[in-house]
Amino acid sequence: MTIISKSIQIRSKGENDMLDLTEQISEFIGSSGISNGIVTIFVSGSTGSITTIEFEPGLVKDFPEMLSRIAPKDLDYGHEQMWHDGNGHSHVKASLVGPSLTVPFSNGEMLLGTWQQIVFLELDTRARTRNLVLHIIGE
Amino acid sequence: MTIISKSIQIRSKGENDMLDLTEQISEFIGSSGISNGIVTIFVSGSTGSITTIEFEPGLVKDFPEMLSRIAPKDLDYGHEQMWHDGNGHSHVKASLVGPSLTVPFSNGEMLLGTWQQIVFLELDTRARTRNLVLHIIGE
Amino acid sequence: MTIISKSIQIRSKGENDMLDLTEQISEFIGSSGISNGIVTIFVSGSTGSITTIEFEPGLVKDFPEMLSRIAPKDLDYGHEQMWHDGNGHSHVKASLVGPSLTVPFSNGEMLLGTWQQIVFLELDTRARTRNLVLHIIGE
Numbered sequence: 485m486t487i488i489s490k491s492i493q494i495r496s497k498g499e500n501d502m503l504d505l506t507e508q509i510s511e512f513i514g515s516s517g518i519s520n521g522i523v524t525i526f527v528s529g530s531t532g533s534i535t536t537i538e539f540e541p542g543l544v545k546d547f548p549e550m551l552s553r554i555a556p557k558d559l560d561y562g563h564e565q566m567w568h569d570g571n572g573h574s575h576v577k578a579s580l581v582g583p584s585l586t587v588p589f590s591n592g593e594m595l596l597g598t599w600q601q602i603v604f605l606e607l608d609t610r611a612r613t614r615n616l617v618l619h620i621i622g623e
Numbered sequence: 624m625t626i627i628s629k630s631i632q633i634r635s636k637g638e639n640d641m642l643d644l645t646e647q648i649s650e651f652i653g654s655s656g657i658s659n660g661i662v663t664i665f666v667s668g669s670t671g672s673i674t675t676i677e678f679e680p681g682l683v684k685d686f687p688e689m690l691s692r693i694a695p696k697d698l699d700y701g702h703e704q705m706w707h708d709g710n711g712h713s714h715v716k717a718s719l720v721g722p723s724l725t726v727p728f729s730n731g732e733m734l735l736g737t738w739q740q741i742v743f744l745e746l747d748t749r750a751r752t753r754n755l756v757l758h759i760i761g762e
Numbered sequence: 763m764t765i766i767s768k769s770i771q772i773r774s775k776g777e778n779d780m781l782d783l784t785e786q787i788s789e790f791i792g793s794s795g796i797s798n799g800i801v802t803i804f805v806s807g808s809t810g811s812i813t814t815i816e817f818e819p820g821l822v823k824d825f826p827e828m829l830s831r832i833a834p835k836d837l838d839y840g841h842e843q844m845w846h847d848g849n850g851h852s853h854v855k856a857s858l859v860g861p862s863l864t865v866p867f868s869n870g871e872m873l874l875g876t877w878q879q880i881v882f883l884e885l886d887t888r889a890r891t892r893n894l895v896l897h898i899i900g901e
Binding site (some may be wrong): 541550553587 | 624626628630649655663665666667668669687693694699700702703704711714715717718719721722723725754756760
Binding site (some may be wrong): 624627635659661662666674676677680681683684685690692693697700704719720721724725726727729735736738739760761762 | 763765767769802804805806807808832833835837838839840841842844845850853854856857858860862864895897899
């Protein structure tokens with residue numbers, strides 16, 4: 485049994501930018517020499533999220549729009565009253581979707597569906613450099 | 624330390640069908656001979672989800688209804704404009720609830736609450752055969 | 763590779779009480795002697811949730827308010843019709859946020875962002891004693 489962990493940086497282009505991480509994670513698993521196990525993808529930060537989605541231009545728009553219906557930007561957030569940084573809605577959306585995803589893999593391949601990609605979603609109000617952790621346990 | 628992984632197929636009856644997986648997962652842990660560890664349950668697919676809930680007829684209806692308030696079927700989805708398969712709402716709900724759940728177990732028993740079951744929720748618009756992965760790491 | 767697991771009890775003060783677990787989890791990792799791995803935090807129960815958030819007084823109010831917009835207390839829940847315990851909204855919110863979180867750590871430190879804490883959110887309608895599991899796999 486082996487543990488291999490890697491910190492990566494990605495750059496988002498601004499609020500609601502969705503980035504497909506699937507290939508990068510697949511390559512990390514491939515280069516690890518580990519054939520069966522789990523990979524955990526984690527965002528170090530409280531205004532970004534990880535999930536899976538069919539990564540195509542329609543849903544890249546639909547998923548953030550759904551989150552904006554739940555947590556509109558123009559509500560009166562307690563976070564705004566305290567910190568005046570204009571991203572109360574970003575925080576509550578990120579906590580709802582969550583910062584962590586664990587995916588099993590077998591024979592060096594993640595067991596994703598055909599139309600299922602692993603994505604990072606930028607929920608903060610500006611372009612940001614993001615620290616992610618890719619963590620494998622396996623054999 | 625041992626890894627044991629199993630692919631299973633389940634059959635949903637249609638949109639919003641919720642299936643209790645708890646017993647099947649418990650039996651898999653029991654038969655593995657592993658006494659302490661974690662089990663990850665993962666849906667290979669982008670229109671189904673895994674979570675825990677008290678599996679009783681009221682909530683089996685309430686949870687999908689809450690998701691339909693967040694993502695009504697009759698909105699104008701970008702996914703629909705691209706693919707015309709009528710399941711834009713299915714995708715965004717599945718990405719929100721998430722495809723992966725990790726549960727610790729001890730002495731061969733998952734550490735669930737008394738009224739807490741592990742469920743698959745079908746969010747696609749039709750009955751489907753689903754591939755799930757049950758992945759155990761433990762000793 | 764080692765597994766160490768611990769059950770802890772926490773006490774919530776009532777509905778929407780949010781408790782910062784970060785220090786307690788950090789200390790558990792520190793005392794384990796394990797330097798690299800993952801920690802899974804799991805709530806045994808169907809009306810409480812685990813996520814990460816910037817733990818400050820504004821968001822402590824904003825996050826539960828967002829959940830109450832999604833699942834207002836005064837809707838007609840099937841759970842209520844069956845059980846008359848007044849917490850249908852608690853259950854659906856808990857299933858949405860989720861009971862489980864996995865966080866990687868390195869050199870004995872969780873790889874959280876600076877403003878990112880691990881929290882338990884009480885979603886039931888009263889103060890409760892809660893059983894949580896902290897489960898480490900690492901080396």
